[in-house]
Amino acid sequence: MNFKQLSKEELQQIYNRQKAEYDSIVSQGYKVDIARGKPCNEQLDITNEMLKLEGIENMPKSYRNYGMLDGIPEMKNLFAQILGVDAGEVIMGGSSSLNLMYDTIQRNLQFGVCGGEPWNKVGAKFLCPVPGYDRHFAICEHFGIEMINVPMDEEGPNMDLVEQLVANDESIKGMWCVPKYSNPTGITYSDRVVERLASMKTKASDFRIFWDNAYVVHDLLDETDHLANIMELCKKAGNPDRVYEFTSTSKITYAGSGVSCVAASVNNVKDILSHMTMQTISYNKVWQYIHFLYLKSVDNIKAIMAKQRAVIKPKFDAIVNAFVDNLGEDSGIATWTNPNGGYFITLKVMDNCATRVYNLCKAAGLTLTPAGAPFPYGKDVSDSVLRIAPTFTSDSDLQVATQILVCCVKLACTEKLLED
């Protein structure tokens, strides 16, 4: 059934039915939250294995002391293998890759990149593929970095637009990317997009891509999406210093209590460490070693992620199936992603309806990520994008969530169609 082809009378009937259902839902006093990409307790229970500390007696004694600013070799090697870079290109951080991103931007603003002019001096701008990760955009907004939207399509950011912008504006200093299982669309950048990002001409010689590879091993299918190796492609294209790549174990071990890293060219690594050495003596190497004991190898990480997949894939399926069953593929009022990995489903509703859906859900006890959040300054001009985070919620609550969500989508959209 395509809502847009219905008569006013038919719409009014649906509206009335949905309104009655909505009122009945509200009266239940539900309280469900699918706003943030948090692992659920069953996932975190898998990580409890880590706290057995098997092999801890083999920890080199020096790891308990100051020093080794760039982290322990075991974890540098492991992250290097995951990201396809050299261990010498990896700096281990604390528990938060977001913190590494924030610090990197702060340093570049204040001190410049590799001896260049401080970004602060030139009114730095960032390209922001949209929809994207709200916390990336929040950092830019906090630092007063102007954000320029770039639409995402199935292959990644619109590269014609990106190339044109970076070629002509020297104040464009950075670009946010979540290249694999993108937050929130689930898209993985195509080889062609990655190649173009690596080889494009930029007016700013100190332009940097912030490659947030948060979901590098976070598959929802047995097969992983292929993502081209941007560090390698940048080197080939003669732009070896173009990328900072970030990742963490926040959704492999404990969320907010994992370990993180930044990978970059040796030039960039040297530049980062020259500032980082003022900031701290070393990050938590004991925790790094505990992670190494648990994670062991890339293959073992894949096995761990398979266990987590078994927990969360049904949650994604439950939502997608509910949309298929209750909205239908050609409703004309909503489409959604069915991602191969990552932590989010993007629900795209009719233009000018997302905020209404969000508010209706909220009043019915369902907390969503605020409409607009996946856009710079919280502004979704089409007001159509909603981000859904299925992982944290229990299976029974997810049923409630989808029931509320489907009802609110139908209600908001018929309401809108009746207005027009």
Next chain:
Amino acid sequence: MNFKQLSKEELQQIYNRQKAEYDSIVSQGYKVDIARGKPCNEQLDITNEMLKLEGIENMPKSYRNYGMLDGIPEMKNLFAQILGVDAGEVIMGGSSSLNLMYDTIQRNLQFGVCGGEPWNKVGAKFLCPVPGYDRHFAICEHFGIEMINVPMDEEGPNMDLVEQLVANDESIKGMWCVPKYSNPTGITYSDRVVERLASMKTKASDFRIFWDNAYVVHDLLDETDHLANIMELCKKAGNPDRVYEFTSTSKITYAGSGVSCVAASVNNVKDILSHMTMQTISYNKVWQYIHFLYLKSVDNIKAIMAKQRAVIKPKFDAIVNAFVDNLGEDSGIATWTNPNGGYFITLKVMDNCATRVYNLCKAAGLTLTPAGAPFPYGKDVSDSVLRIAPTFTSDSDLQVATQILVCCVKLACTEKLLED
């Protein structure tokens, strides 16, 4: 024997004897390092108890997930008791209090304090009691903050000078203090000094004291030095927001792999969190809980520190005794501190001799903290202060270290006296 009262001939004889001893030492090819305040393996072994994770099954499940930016209540309470503040005045950080200090200064430079003008805009200056902690000064230098030396005496920084400076210069925005077992002099600020710091009039309304209480429970004697509660005194004096207090467990549990905190008024806490929330989602709460399980209570921390004291007090004694025996209390060429706590002994040699002693030691295989390091910009105008860190080195190496050090002090000073 007072070297300054000796004849040239007597000095020459001593010089010749020391030179011969020095040459013999050099020929041994020693390699000893007493440069940094690092705990030794025997101290760190005490902390291995922490890795038993006794009681970990009681960890609230939510600690494994994102959230609780200011840390877990158990550790906030414990630090609050140690520092004599309210738990609501504590924000837990990562593994490094230095990082919290760096971040706090960075934020104040860029965003101002509690809505005030960014410190960057006014060419912020800091007061630096000297000798002091080199990493504090390195942060200021890195950020281009002008540092003003304030001499330390037995009660702490010279308060007449401090009061005069802050009363008249609005660009003086901060002051570094290591108030207990000061790095490197071992001095604990007197009540009168702390009261004056809390109550003095400052021209800058956004002046802040960076109270690095790194050695709050790090006694070398059974009795602890009394340090007045600056947060309390600031409130009494009507300057409740004047202080950021920092501490960590780096020298209670693992160095560089402990947990840290900043304590401050509720106003300041709110201000800090408003920025910190852009930087990270949360610090490592699992590690915080593991610390809580091990540390348990203030009394238990005291018991842990007593075990550490048993390891390191003999090291301090070995050095001080060697100085007493081989230099003597009235040599005229060297005096030293005999601290009640902390991590350092300060050796004060004849003016214009510290760099020479450092270089002689280096050539003989003994690494000291560089002469000048405890001063802003690395400049000790009297070139007389050397910092000694006894804790990390094995007892046998410490014997070698003191032998080299005593020889080099005598050699450098007789050399100097012969020149004059």
